[in-house]
Amino acid sequence: MILEYIVTGNEMKLLDDTTSQVFLVPSVVLMEQAAAGVVRELVACFDKSKEFAVICGRGNNAGDGIAIARLLNQAGYRCMVYYAFGTDEAGSELFELQKNIYARYGFKVVSDIECVCKSDVIIDALFGTGLKRAIEGSLADVISSVNKTDAYRVAVDVPSGVDSDKGHVMGCTFKADFTYTFSYKKTGLLLWPGCDYCGLVKVVPIGIDDHSFCGNLPSVRALDESDLKKLDNRPAHSNKGTFGKLLVIAGSRDMAGAAVLSAKAAYKSGAGLVKIITPECNRSIIQCALPEALLCTDIASAKALETELEWADAVVIGPGLSKSDNAKMLVETVLKTAEIPLVIDADALNIISDNMTLLNEHKMPVIVTPHLGEMSRLMKKSIADIQEDIIGVAGEFACLYNVTCVLKDFRTIIAAADGEKFINLSGNCGMATAGSGDVLSGIVGGLLVQWRDTKKAAAYGAFIHGLAGDMVFDNTGSYGMIASDIIDGLDKVWIKVEKNGN
Ligand SMILES: NC(=O)C1=CN([C@@H]2O[C@H](COP(=O)(O)OP(=O)(O)OC[C@H]3O[C@@H](n4cnc5c(N)ncnc54)[C@H](O)[C@@H]3O)[C@@H](O)[C@H]2O)[C@@H](O)CC1
Ligand SMILES: [K+]
Incomplete structure (x- = not known):
């Protein structure tokens, strides 16, 4: 049986690391491919009359989100970024890099969540596989505000608040219409109740493939209809025995x-x-x-x-x-x-x-x-x-x-x-x-x-x-x-x- 691998957040982190360390693909290249993949999907779904907003945390998921915002602006779409932790708090290295690149271009940043809520498409890049505890306080307020809007809601990799391993909801959770997840589906996106927050899940390739397992295959897989093709037809020369x-x-x-x-x-x-x-x-x-x-x-x-x-x-x-x-x-x-x-x-x-x-x-x-x-x-x-x-x-x-x-x-x-x-x-x-x-x-x-x-x-x-x-x-x-x-x-x-x- 050759089946689709399903990975946990931790397994995905290992894959990211192996791809960078063993195959020497820099993390930022993976991030750019992730962002470009999501933008390709968005451009196929929405025309330029739509206004986009990206809500960002301060980890690499937010790095993806900022890169998405940049690429949308460069493609002639209107897109703003909202930094949920404010602009002063430091984040991951790639988050800082993407924030600086975005600032150099001078694309739009807003500090008022009301502006985000008026957008046609809201992209969630608060947390991905790095979510560690329940989302509370002002971050939970941001999520409940955007969940109340009529905007299309798009999650980057994982809807914020869904545990990518077990599918638990961790406090307040972004309710997505689409989730674009990177390289492999995460177990938490498929299990209940997490799956109720994902909308349609689509895998976006970012240049990480089965090579990056380096022999340590994930333990969970899934069958899909293409696996029916692997079943043999019954032999013509046969009887009920x-x-x-x-x-x-x-x-x-x-x-x-x-x-x-x-x-x-x-x-x-x-x-x-x-x-x-x-x-x-x-x-x-x-x-x-x-x-x-x-x-x-x-x-x-x-x-x-x-x-x-x-x-x-x-x-x-x-x-x-x-x-x-x-x-x-x-x-x-x-x-x-x-x-x-x-x-x-x-x-x-x-x-x-x-x-x-x-x-x-x-x-x-x-x-x-x-x-x-x-x-x-x-x-x-x-x-x-x-x-x-x-x-x-x-x-x-x-x-x-x-x-x-x-x-x-x-x-x-x-x-x-x-x-x-x-x-x-x-x-x-x-x-x-x-x-x-x-x-x-x-x-x-x-x-x-x-x-x-x-x-x-x-x-x-x-x-x-x-x-x-x-x-x-x-x-x-x-x-x-x-x-x-x-x-x-x-x-x-x-x-x-x-x-x-x-
Ligand atoms: N090479 C890579 O590592 C790649 C990573 N990618 C993206 O990176 C994501 C994972 O990035 P990270 O590991 O940086 O994790 P996240 O971006 O999901 O978030 C981690 C940050 O959030 C904080 N945090 C976690 N739970 C919190 C809570 N409840 N309240 C407040 N703060 C909280 C952590 O302390 C940390 O600062 C993936 O989901 C994916 O989107 C992609 O860019 C592809 C390449
Ligand atoms: K997210």
């Missing part, structure tokens, strides 16, 4: 739907054969809803389950399973005896959370797919604590239990035990609906039986799940979307894959 046999252990009395959704999503993701293990009372509903599924009901002993496990190439266990004694027996047997990869979801995770030693018993690769509530029970941490560092928590869990962890949230995080992580960027709020997780477990299971690669099945599974939801969004909107719509969207995703991503 070629694409794997998936056992879906799901459903309980009154919860037949979870089994149907998971098994159907697995079929719709290309699994060759899907067998559902469920209570007998679900037989007729499942056979009507999904006649393609094989069915095995009322498994009452570990021995009976072991025979079924021998048939399968992978297992999905948990959707709608309940926490009955029978469900506990099924979960324990699977974890202790299965010699095939597992996808563990929903109630199976709730059962495990009462006895975490079970998760040490697995012999084969395991993918767990908890939502925040399930993760809270598994880790004995509050949901708020998990949200504080969702990437870190997913990574910690993956390492602790040697599993691939798919931590489901607005941005699902996929963390492998080897430290590699993915942040999922597909999907929409319509997918926050009952059964959406059952569909995800089925997709991941369906991919797992075909690919036998847990990391790939988990990362692509989450991405394809979100993409399927995006594909049906125009038909359903967010209010009308239900889990079966997401399954309908899978057809569109796979047609895209078979047309080589087009």
Whole structure:
């Protein structure tokens, strides 16, 4: 998989330093390229009738902002600079340099925030990746004044007030319509709540590329639609056995739907054969809803389950399973005896959370797919604590239990035990609906039986799940979307894959 790297503010700082120190590109050259890149974008969006204002702090983010103001003026636009710390306080070396250059040209500087607020476009260069604490006092007043205007608001690199690593909001935060971020997306721009302040995020190249990692690759990456092109088409010479046999252990009395959704999503993701293990009372509903599924009901002993496990190439266990004694027996047997990869979801995770030693018993690769509530029970941490560092928590869990962890949230995080992580960027709020997780477990299971690669099945599974939801969004909107719509969207995703991503 060749994917887009997503970096933290600290990783970006290292990249800046390496580019200057190892590749000898002076920092000011990077800054000029950053400014020129933003100006190119602005000139493409706005004509010269618009008046611009740049609000500046005193670090290198402000250095970018002053250079942007200079280049806009030189291109015939009207642009003013507002120094939020005043003109006397010293700042970073590059800030001082850009301030002096700007002063030599004699372009406009204002000291009244009212002038800024009357502009058509307000550019935020108060703080970037160097934000260290909550924004307070007069700086917070500046931000709240500009946030109240009808101006277009553009953030340079990161909206001031958004923590570029974890996406926390630090006091008062600039509310951008566009964020032009440099070289790589920052994790904080993608995570909630920071993402709510970014508007449209666009990466502006500034001359820093993967060379600057010098072998120390960032741990977080993201898939995009171009990654669908890397998936192989199915071989023409094949039969249903070629694409794997998936056992879906799901459903309980009154919860037949979870089994149907998971098994159907697995079929719709290309699994060759899907067998559902469920209570007998679900037989007729499942056979009507999904006649393609094989069915095995009322498994009452570990021995009976072991025979079924021998048939399968992978297992999905948990959707709608309940926490009955029978469900506990099924979960324990699977974890202790299965010699095939597992996808563990929903109630199976709730059962495990009462006895975490079970998760040490697995012999084969395991993918767990908890939502925040399930993760809270598994880790004995509050949901708020998990949200504080969702990437870190997913990574910690993956390492602790040697599993691939798919931590489901607005941005699902996929963390492998080897430290590699993915942040999922597909999907929409319509997918926050009952059964959406059952569909995800089925997709991941369906991919797992075909690919036998847990990391790939988990990362692509989450991405394809979100993409399927995006594909049906125009038909359903967010209010009308239900889990079966997401399954309908899978057809569109796979047609895209078979047309080589087009
Ligand atoms: N070579 C480089 O280093 C490059 C850096 N670039 C820009 O530089 C930015 C990072 O620059 P810096 O590291 O100078 O950081 P910032 O410009 O984000 O701000 C750092 C300054 O703000 C102060 N500060 C932090 N939080 C504060 C708060 N809550 N209240 C008041 N003061 C606070 C710090 O003490 C420091 O003086 C990037 O976001 C990017 O825009 C770009 O020009 C590209 C090249
Ligand atoms: K900024």
